[in-house]
Amino acid sequence: MNTLLRFKQGLEDPSGVLSPWFPKLDCCEWAGVKCDDITGRVTELYLPCHTNRPELVPSEDKEDKSHCLSGSFSLTLLELEFLNYLNLSNNDFKCFKYGSSSSHECDDLSRGNLPHLYGNSNNLHYLDLSYNYDLLVHDLHWISRLTTLQYLNLGGIYIHKDIDWLQPVTMLPSLEELHLASCQLENIYPLLQYANFTSLQVLNLAHNHFVSELPTWLFNLSCDISHIDLSQNQIRSQLPQTMPCFRTLKSLVFSHNYLKGPIPNWLGQLERLQELDLAHNFLSGPIPVSLGNLSSLTNLILESNELNGDLPHNLGQLYNLETLQVAVNFLTGVMSERNLLSLSNLKQLSMSSPDLVLDFDSEWFPPFQLKRVRLGCVRNKLPAWLFKQSSLKYLTIGNSNTSFEPLDKFWNLATQLEFLSLENNVINGDMSNVLLNSKVVWLVGNNLRGGLPRISSEVVVLHLRNNSLSGSISTILCQNMTNKRNLVHLNMAYNNLSGELTDCWNDWESLVLINLEHNNLMGKIPNSMGSLSNLRFLFLGSNKFFGEVPLSLRNCHNLCIFDVGHNNLSGVIPSWLGQNIKGLKLASNQFSGNIPTKICQLYSLMVMDFSSNRLSGPIPNCLHNITTMIANYASTRRVGFILNFPGFSITIISSIRILIKGNELSYVDLMNVIDLSNNNLSGNVPLGMYMLTGLQSLNLSHNHLMGTISEGIVNLKSLESIDLSRNNFSGEIPRSMSALHFLEVLNLSFNNFMGKIPSGTQLGSTNLSYIGNPSLCGPPLTNICPGEEEFHRTEPMEEEEDDDKSEIYSWFYMGLGIGFAVGFWGVLMSAIFFNRRCNGAYIY
Known part of the structure; x- marks a missing residue:
């Protein structure tokens, strides 16, 4: 007591x-x-x-x-x-x-x-x-005294600093289960020959940072080698291939590490093994034929590696197999019913490789009823046996040129599914008469056409991004439903949708994400969208919306990302935005007036893009109140949500397009960005701007700003890009800017800067950063600073030679300028043609 x-x-x-x-x-x-x-x-x-x-x-x-x-x-x-x-x-x-x-x-x-x-x-x-x-566990040696332990689970605990974690746990002779997943371990002792686990049945080391081949000591987990000195971990001799041990191990999980090299043949001698999970590593080479000897195996999970060669036929002899996952590898050869003929207990099947041909007899009736199927890189037709799976609940097909004909038969199969993912296929189907009722419908990049499908009240996720769908969105949103709507995620971006935004939003209060960007939608944003009290992500960019942002959206208190860029919206910048806003993109519209000081009360704001509008007046002197821009909050950069369903979860990560370093890309991990370029802003840069120590990109170009750059700019240690071009800045460039070690892009062109350009690897890379400032001098410009002429002149009697050198230098600098210009425009054109569209989902 x-x-x-x-x-x-x-x-x-x-x-x-x-x-x-x-x-x-x-x-x-x-x-x-x-x-x-x-x-x-x-x-x-x-x-x-x-x-x-x-x-x-x-x-x-x-x-x-x-x-x-x-x-x-x-x-x-x-x-x-x-x-x-x-x-x-x-x-x-x-x-x-x-x-x-x-x-x-x-x-x-x-x-x-x-x-x-x-x-x-x-x-x-x-x-x-x-x-x-x-x-935090800095040392595991205290564990070694618990000599009767049979089960030890320290999963999710940070024990990274203990470089000798293996030795104390091998001193537990009764240990049957060892779970050290997600412990940030790095040392896996690849050269250690023996590990003294005499009773071990379960070893789970998933989600760590192991970078090596699978350690050979796994081969001898259950051998009694108490006489061996474990400190002698530099022995390089090969293990004997026949030893009367490894009889107890039932589960071996090394998934989500950085393991490399081949899968060793000796794994096939772990004769009691029931689970082998090596997924999400960098393992290469063929799948060993010896794995076909593991007659007790129920789960074989090798997906997301770099494995090649044919799938061993003797895997079809594993009568107890319930899970076979070999997708996302480089397997070759033909997979047919011979590979699956005897797998009557199979419940999960995952296979996809660019050069793996699926060739099943159309009359073959499989001995199994699958619950989950993942297929990829399918050619010709889908396997006929797929339509005979009455227990199927989860189906994923990706990167396939296969025919889905007859489509009505496929969509009929889809009605029994809880999860349907079709991504980057060539379906070319008209969706106008299709009814979807899976909880998750993920149909991305399939060239689907026609009008939008109908959905049932069961649908929670509807993702139709990057297709050729057309018509009005009212097909979905204004349809009559007898049951309560459960839609949380609605993404129909990058299609050909047209017409106005429907006013049928009042019945969709469950919505958390709406993405309709890159369509041909027009009209005003309806007031009824203000009824979406759960809305966190609203993307309406790159359409033809006009008018003011409705005040009713202030009811969306949870709004996290608000992107209406590249439209024809007008009025003033909304000042009613809530405290949860992290991304605010109003670029390329017709907003006017001053930047409201209430922006400074958005303490979570990370992306502030007001570029290419008609804003005027000064930059507010309170931006230093935005907490996330003061420090580098790496843990809050990724935004999204997790949907938990019975049997599986789906994590949806939301991105926002940001113009940084000359490229506009979708960033999943948000950056601290301020872009006020192409407006009519005036006055000095407020001193508070130099307090944003977490700021990564600053663009104030094409305005009427004036004054000098403060020496306080040295505080912006995280800056990677800064563009102050085409303003009225004056004075000298602070020498402290050379201490901005992360700075990659600098543009101070077309201002009134004067004096010598400070030396520094970031500041002296290109003259395009400084052109249009007549009073600037020093490298990389060809203008020689006053008082430095003597360093470029020789004795009078060598005047002719000096002239020759001056001419050579002129051509040299001209060559640098031309070379940079060619490279610059080459990179720029590449950026124009490079378009990354990113919305991520992870399904467990």
């Missing part, structure tokens, strides 16, 4: 989970505590934090753990001699301590400072501290 009370004293317990822990009560009655029925000694402590999994979660938000246990985790718990089960997963512990004080201070658990007070804990079988994300 005293040990548990000391543990409680070091914790923050906002939900009062431990409030029943009173000394006067029997501790066996306390929450999360279980005792032995006979001895009354504490045997289990079960206090994981349960967090809700809502249907819609902002992708940039951390999991809410404000109700979980927090503070320092006291190792005094391990004094409980009969404790065999300890689960404190998914809480919010910050560090370890082993003292008896009630303070929350952390202790050093390095090897030389290991506590001796928990030597009595020789019964602990189960330890789960996973997903305490802020719990």
